[in-house]
Amino acid sequence: MYTMGKAARRRLSEKLTARGLRLWHLTAMAMMADLGPQPKGTLASRLDMNASDLGRTVNDLIKAGHAECVRRPGDRRHVHVQLTPEGWSALDSLNADVASADDDLLAPLSEAERDQLGSLLRRVYTHMDSAASSVAQEARV
Structure with missing residues (x-):
C-alpha cells in the first residue's frame, strides 16, 4: 500500500507541478470548496496543518488568483479565506487531473x-x- 501510495502521489504531484501547484494547494482548495469560506486558523486545524505553513499555502493561492481573503460583513475583524471564480475553475481542472491520475494508476483493472x-x-x-x-x-x- 505504501508503494502504491507513493506512486499515486508522485503522478498527481507531477500534474500539479505542471500547474505551479503542490498537493497542499489542492487540499486547501478542496477544503474551501467543500466547507466554504473560513478563517485561516480553522482551515489549518481542519487540515491538521501548521498555521504558518497554511499561511504560505494560502498566500500562494492568492498570488495565483485562486483564493482571496475577505472580511465578514457582520464582523469586519474576522477574515475568511475563500476560492475566487478563477479558483473554482482551476479546481475543476485539478479534479480532472486527479481523475486522470487515478485512471492511469488503475488502468490494469x-x-x-x-x-x-x-x-x-x-x-x-x-x-x-x-x-x-x-x-x-x-x-x-
Whole structure:
C-alpha cells in the first residue's frame, strides 16, 4: 500500500507541478470548496496543518488568483479565506487531473475490479478512522 501510495502521489504531484501547484494547494482548495469560506486558523486545524505553513499555502493561492481573503460583513475583524471564480475553475481542472491520475494508476483493472478495490479501501479506511476516533476519545477521558 505504501508503494502504491507513493506512486499515486508522485503522478498527481507531477500534474500539479505542471500547474505551479503542490498537493497542499489542492487540499486547501478542496477544503474551501467543500466547507466554504473560513478563517485561516480553522482551515489549518481542519487540515491538521501548521498555521504558518497554511499561511504560505494560502498566500500562494492568492498570488495565483485562486483564493482571496475577505472580511465578514457582520464582523469586519474576522477574515475568511475563500476560492475566487478563477479558483473554482482551476479546481475543476485539478479534479480532472486527479481523475486522470487515478485512471492511469488503475488502468490494469476492469471496472468491476475498480469498484471492488474502492469498496475494500473504504472498508479499511472506515476501520482505521473509527480506531483513531476511539484512541482520541480515550485520550480525552
